[in-house]
Amino acid sequence: MATLEINDLHARVAEEDGERILRGVDLTVESGDIHALMGPNGSGKSTLAKVIAGHPAYEVTGGEVLLHLDEEDVADIDAELDDEDYHWELLELEPNERAALGIFLGFQYPAEIEGVTMTNFLRQALNAKADEREELFEDEDEESAEADDDEGYETSPMEGPADDGEIGVAEFQEILSEKMELLDMDEKFMQRYLNAGFSGGEKKQNEVLQAAMLEPAVAVLDEIDSGLDIDRLQDVSKGINALRDEQGTGVLQITHYQRILDYVEPDHVHVMLDGEVVKSGGAELAEKLEDKGYDWVREDAFETA
Amino acid sequence: MSSQQDELKETDTEARFEFKKEEKSAFQTEKGLTEETVRVISEDKDEPEWMLERRLRALEQFQEMPMPTDWPGQPDLSEVDVDEIIPYIRPDVDVRAGVDDWTELPDEIKDTFDKLGIPEAEKNALSGVGAQYESEVVYQNMQERWEEKGVIFCNMDEAVQEHEELVREHFMTKCVPPSDNKFAALHGAIWSGGSFVYVPENTTVDMPVQAYFRMNSEGMGQFEHTLIIAEEGSEVHYIEGCSAPKYSAFNLHSGGVEVFVGEDAHVQYSTVQNWSKNTYNLNTKRAIAEKGGRMEWISGSMGSKATMLYPSTILKGRGASDNHITIAFAGEGQDIDTGAKVYHNAPNTKSTVESKSIAKDGGRTNYRGLIHIADGAENSSTAVECDALMFDNESTSDTMPYMEINESKVDVAHEATVGKIGDEDIFYLQSRGLDDDDAKQMIVSGFIEPITEELPIEYAVELNRLVELEMEGSLG
Known part of the structure; x- marks a missing residue:
């Protein structure tokens, strides 16, 4: 059971006189829970998602983003662990280290990488994550021993580096087929280049597929529902529900619309305004927002302020 | 030794x-x-x-x-x-x-x-x-x-x-x-x-x-x-x-x-x-x-x-065709000036040129090409595409695509792109667990994929290894 805990988070655009966007965000997401984060354009939802993942375009000016893990989350680690290994300050880590600890960001506009097939990409990502986890959790003594081993290759350069027990092709294919079937994705996707020429809907399906493959503790999905027709919306929703039901992933879903919440029922709904989470509630809050808009939330927030 | x-x-x-x-x-x-x-x-x-x-x-x-x-x-x-x-x-x-x-x-x-x-x-x-x-x-x-x-x-x-x-x-x-x-x-x-x-x-x-x-x-x-x-x-x-x-x-x-x-x-x-x-x-x-x-x-x-x-092809006979695929990599102190020359000297001839270049650490790449279509080489066509990828602002990349077209019934296309390696692309891959170096390497290997896919597997592997070696030490 993992918990993502955000306390009083402040961030601004990382340039001179960069705009302040996050002004004290407090939010906690536990694995297995689905949270919807709503709010008008410009309220800071996407920035929050990027800051959690470590986007270099933003500078954190205050607060903390903590990830707490338990035994279950580190079952794959052989090394002896101490208390530190269960509590991480994500703001001190590189984006890939955060990913290795179990943070996933589903992009609103996923990058298109020409020339890299989905299969290649996903295998490398899985292997990179496994390697990084070993590094993050291993003892310091082991670390230096490992570094010595790393230099030079056992094999000729024609064959590339020796395979160090990474995920096998057969095993990989099996997992992949299973996840793709769930998302109703054609296997032909695997030989296509990463997001290159994908339709808007295909890109979003692909984000959920990647989350399914990487099995994160917490997945932040930024407007995963935008640009989806009703069939795709159902496929994507099925995928998101499976993240929670089968992998126990905690989901923080950023959305403008009630529509996806009909298929992915949130346990918690939060409203963001002007860089803060100003209101939290259950699924009924989203329905109220759909009916009445955000003005009443703003008024409530002003009154309590 | x-x-x-x-x-x-x-x-x-x-x-x-x-x-x-x-x-x-x-x-x-x-x-x-x-x-x-x-x-x-x-x-x-x-x-x-x-x-x-x-x-x-x-x-x-x-x-x-x-x-x-x-x-x-x-x-x-x-x-x-x-x-x-x-x-x-x-x-x-x-x-x-x-x-x-x-x-x-x-x-x-x-x-x-x-x-x-x-x-x-x-x-x-x-x-x-x-x-x-x-x-x-x-x-x-x-x-x-x-x-x-x-x-x-x-x-x-x-x-x-x-x-x-x-x-x-x-x-x-x-x-x-x-x-x-x-x-x-x-x-x-x-x-x-x-x-x-x-x-x-x-x-x-x-x-x-x-x-x-x-x-x-x-x-x-x-x-x-x-x-x-x-x-x-x-x-x-x-x-x-x-x-x-x-x-x-x-x-x-x-x-x-x-x-x-x-x-x-x-x-x-x-x-x-x-x-x-x-x-x-x-x-x-x-x-x-x-x-x-x-x-x-x-x-x-x-x-x-x-x-x-500048490998060149003279398309001498009717219906002859040419295809150029080139990749150039220039690091510190390197000046890689490459390209293609095609002479369309007969009707119905066809050429395609695809050039990819990567410049880093102040290196320079230049695409220098010539397409010549002779008078009378009717119904000929040519398509030239040059893409340059730069790692930093110190590196340079030029494109000099000369065209000499002396026949009117021809189809000529030219496209050129020059870009810096995208920060958003790197971040996307990092967010999936790849470190900064591996992310850049993946982008570069994808960029040159049109070349490597044409090569037998041993050479494709070696080319990728060479690119990796070229990139080592310059990144991070």
Whole structure:
């Protein structure tokens, strides 16, 4: 059971006189829970998602983003662990280290990488994550021993580096087929280049597929529902529900619309305004927002302020 | 080899490509280039009189021609001093025309090629391999079934003796005459080694024929000549790989490639070059395609201090076609000036050029291309696409796509993109668990994928490894 805990988070655009966007965000997401984060354009939802993942375009000016893990989350680690290994300050880590600890960001506009097939990409990502986890959790003594081993290759350069027990092709294919079937994705996707020429809907399906493959503790999905027709919306929703039901992933879903919440029922709904989470509630809050808009939330927030 | 190098080899991946052997040659010409030098080379090779005459005529042309200095934005060649180059070195091998059994090679040469993976590659997939260690082809082998079909693959020196008429007709006559440019003239005077490929009518060589060139002596130039003749309806894929170790004195590489594509024949010429960072790589490569013939050039230009390389195709017969795919990588202090030239001299001819370049740490890449469509070459079409990727603001990338279109009924397309490696792309991959270096490497390997997918797997792997080595140390 993992918990993502955000306390009083402040961030601004990382340039001179960069705009302040996050002004004290407090939010906690536990694995297995689905949270919807709503709010008008410009309220800071996407920035929050990027800051959690470590986007270099933003500078954190205050607060903390903590990830707490338990035994279950580190079952794959052989090394002896101490208390530190269960509590991480994500703001001190590189984006890939955060990913290795179990943070996933589903992009609103996923990058298109020409020339890299989905299969290649996903295998490398899985292997990179496994390697990084070993590094993050291993003892310091082991670390230096490992570094010595790393230099030079056992094999000729024609064959590339020796395979160090990474995920096998057969095993990989099996997992992949299973996840793709769930998302109703054609296997032909695997030989296509990463997001290159994908339709808007295909890109979003692909984000959920990647989350399914990487099995994160917490997945932040930024407007995963935008640009989806009703069939795709159902496929994507099925995928998101499976993240929670089968992998126990905690989901923080950023959305403008009630529509996806009909298929992915949130346990918690939060409203963001002007860089803060100003209101939290259950699924009924989203329905109220759909009916009445955000003005009443703003008024409530002003009154309590 | 010193123990220090041994150790380096074990620990440093780069050393695997840069290891340097003790020089041990049976014969070495005096430094400097004179008529006497050329006579010695020819005599030592026991060449027929006509070849000596061609060499001497080429030398004269070389001496008359000025150094090219007037191309806009051309690499600086002022350090190229031909007199400083030992033009010809023959490794210490008993058999003049090479040996055909791997086990007969001297250990240190074998060791060099082992590191480069040549025998494995051959065993697995290749139909013939000629490996040039310094100037002489020392290892030749051809699978028997091609010999039975009349396919010839031998070293160029041997071809002068054994296939004299074919060579006399085609060698630096109609395709690349020495008068073409100063370095073609130099090449004509002191060429040594290289490959000769002959494919008879209606014969398909369905596995790639490959040669691997390597310079390994200080202050030495390499001037290998490759002549490919594909008769009517034949098909062949020739691959040349190059990897040179680092040296303090500068090296000059000036190779020559001539390809004759017969009617409806199909020739693919692929090269992966990785010259040491002090090599001037100045080549002349040209193909002539007859009616319905198809020529494909695939080149990966890595390493070198400066490269000037513009493989060209003359589409001579109706319906002939050409396809160029090139990739260039320039790091610190490197100027890689490459491109393509296509002459559409007949109707219904077609060409496509796809160029990819990567510049980092202040390196410079330039695409310099020429498409010429002659008056009367109606219904011809050409499409040129140049993409440049830069790692930083210190690097430069230029595009100089010249077009000379003298016919109105043609279809001409040109596209060029220049971009810096995208921060959003890197972040996307990082968010999936790849570190900064691996993310950049993945983007670059995707960028050059159109090249690597055309290569046999061993070369694709090596090209990717070379790119990896080029990127190491510069990132992070």
